[in-house]
Amino acid sequence: MNLTVKKKIDDYLSYLRKSKLSSDNTVAAYSNDLNGFAAFCEDIGIQEVDSVTIKTVKRYLSSLNSLGLDRSSIARKMTSLRVFFNYLLDIGVIEYNFVKDIKNPKFQRKLPDIVSEKEFESTTSLAAESAANSYNELLHTAILELLYGCSLRVSEVCTIKAGDVDLVNGKISVTGKGSKMRIVPVGGKSSTILKNFWEVRKSLGYHNLFLSQLNGKAVNQQYVYRLVRKLLSASTDIRKKSPHVLRHSSATHMLDNGADLLAIKEILGHENLSTTQIYTQVSIERLKGIYKKAHPKS
Numbered sequence: 001m002n003l004t005v006k007k008k009i010d011d012y013l014s015y016l017r018k019s020k021l022s023s024d025n026t027v028a029a030y031s032n033d034l035n036g037f038a039a040f041c042e043d044i045g046i047q048e049v050d051s052v053t054i055k056t057v058k059r060y061l062s063s064l065n066s067l068g069l070d071r072s073s074i075a076r077k078m079t080s081l082r083v084f085f086n087y088l089l090d091i092g093v094i095e096y097n098f099v100k101d102i103k104n105p106k107f108q109r110k111l112p113d114i115v116s117e118k119e120f121e122s123t124t125s126l127a128a129e130s131a132a133n134s135y136n137e138l139l140h141t142a143i144l145e146l147l148y149g150c151s152l153r154v155s156e157v158c159t160i161k162a163g164d165v166d167l168v169n170g171k172i173s174v175t176g177k178g179s180k181m182r183i184v185p186v187g188g189k190s191s192t193i194l195k196n197f198w199e200v201r202k203s204l205g206y207h208n209l210f211l212s213q214l215n216g217k218a219v220n221q222q223y224v225y226r227l228v229r230k231l232l233s234a235s236t237d238i239r240k241k242s243p244h245v246l247r248h249s250s251a252t253h254m255l256d257n258g259a260d261l262l263a264i265k266e267i268l269g270h271e272n273l274s275t276t277q278i279y280t281q282v283s284i285e286r287l288k289g290i291y292k293k294a295h296p297k298s
Contacts, residue, residue: 009038078102156174
């Protein structure tokens, strides 16, 4: 039996793809983290899994620190390694996962950048004004609406099929991380925008919802990233200008307006409530900023 570190990592990545149905982005992230560990093991003369000890992992952790990586990156790499060793434990390759005994470095999680509701309205106006033709105007506005109005990930926006959208009942079937399905509500404004887009889109057939009019191919993530970066650069001065900013903004605005945290968790498709709770901190920080600017005693 081949029990080299590299072989077992390849087996684990295959397991993620075929059994867990993990997204390409998830598999790529684990591949990057775990193959970095495999390269470290090879550099210090370790080939076999049973030669890896807790001292090996601690040396690896020290090497990550010496590279000057920030604590959040190191914590992510250690988490990937911990999950990988859990897999080795589950399939009987090891008898104990000692990686779980090594704590991640503590770090303060960065609060996500968000746009204000007014800035989002400016962004959608720019999308309409800057589009090359009427089809692109409706396409770009609809993409923005799903990122913000429905709080979707860019990968989810790009894989939505025309048949997933039920505007009569105001809902969309979304395939999220790990191929998990969820139902996301569609509000009145979003429905109107999607209906207008569908009127010019329906002649292209029932494939992915968002198609390029030029070639009929599905709009990809790079297309959406370029679109959002261009529009946010013209409408806001926030540091990060990615599609995920609109998802963050949507969640924060729902919380600001009194939405229940558990409901937001379901809309976002988060597996753990702890992931959603970051938005409570964003709202608190926003309130502090408003207070500091407006209150005479601040």
